Amino acid sequence: MWAVSTPALVRRYARAVSTAPRYHHGNLRAALVEAAVEAVRAEGPAGLALRELARRVGVSHNAAYRHFADRDALVAAVAEEGMAALSRAMRDALDARDEADPVERARSGLRAVGRAYVGFALAEPGLFRVAFTTPTTLPRGSEEEPALADPFAQLNAVLDELAEVGYLSADLRPHAEIACWSGVHGFAVLCLDGPMRGQPAEQREAALTRMLELIDRSLGPTD
Amino acid sequence: MWAVSTPALVRRYARAVSTAPRYHHGNLRAALVEAAVEAVRAEGPAGLALRELARRVGVSHNAAYRHFADRDALVAAVAEEGMAALSRAMRDALDARDEADPVERARSGLRAVGRAYVGFALAEPGLFRVAFTTPTTLPRGSEEEPALADPFAQLNAVLDELAEVGYLSADLRPHAEIACWSGVHGFAVLCLDGPMRGQPAEQREAALTRMLELIDRSLGPTD
């Protein structure tokens, strides 16, 4: 059952205790992804070079090929990491709600995911950009980045909640998720690369609050 | 007054008539920008390489340095071109309105610029991307891309119109332009690089119509 023999275990333990640089890294794949995330934080998507990352991890420049088929595979791994982090941020924001009234709770949920989305983009611009980078080799007919499905699902859940409690009417529900997503995504991009780049935080904050208010208005009843 | 002497005129005419390749290109700067626009159409921002463009224009690879200080200057020229084209598309859409009722006219104006914005992004994805590319050497404290001011001004004008005719209340007016811009910009980006990439046109069209409807709702009166 236990595939590791005793002498192997002893050797492994000695290795783990030793501080000398090891020939076998132990967890190179994870270390490369971690370094890639750091690089992306510091330099954006352009920082994702296999040679540079290997250098940072302290490993020869093509050791990476044991763990990634090519550069694109590494970029994809980082993108997945970024999307997962975004998803976590949204979920945490949703979980932090404490409203009792169902309608207020649903409405604040939509604001919460929106705020979390924009907040993540501004806090982690590099990861955010990579997460939305179109892979150079588009996987024709493949599953189209399942990781992306998760933030999407959360947004849809909140909108369904808004519909269930009667705030969002059924005939406005279709495509509402695209409209909401467009709003927060566009806001994030305009802050990172557009006219709002370099604006003071309170200015951005005021604009974001206004936008979330308008999104809320756009879905609610007219009377 | 006329700075060109007669023999110079004669020589220039002979040149203009001749079909032989000329040592002096005549309008290299414009030709390079045009080639750059084409390259961006075909390959996106990555297609903007001085050597490649010089090759296309049929000129030695560093002739370009007579007209652009460096690569960034060329990219900036293309970005300006793209932003101008976007601005034109918006203006044309606004001019095409024919509603008589002031409120309806203002509301359709907002839809028109939104549709034009997204339409341009989808028709010219390369130019659109370059137009929003942050220059690598950010001009610290400079005027922050005045070309961008023009689409922004048009959007603001339409929103002012909506306020004047009484559709958009004064207290919702501040920051409304950011919210609207975020919506259409985000929609465009999601279509180009996000989850809506590769979706059929009618699907995108339906989602866009819904988003423009929601934007209209978000600004209008509640009663």
Add this chain to the structure above:
DNA sequence: TGTACATCAGTGAACGCGCGTTCACTGATGTAC
């Protein structure tokens, strides 16, 4: 329990690529006289 051997995860040198940029230059153009 010890050892031979297969397997796996690294190394280091090398190739070719296209790029931006600089240099010293040459051909074409415009104009003062």
Add this chain to the structure above:
DNA sequence: TGTACATCAGTGAACGCGCGTTCACTGATGTAC
């Protein structure tokens, strides 16, 4: 009107860069016996 000369817009060779990728290899590890 013709010519000498300054200026400008191009050429071609070269440098150095960092990259992705491949190759033949070696050291470490795990395990069958």
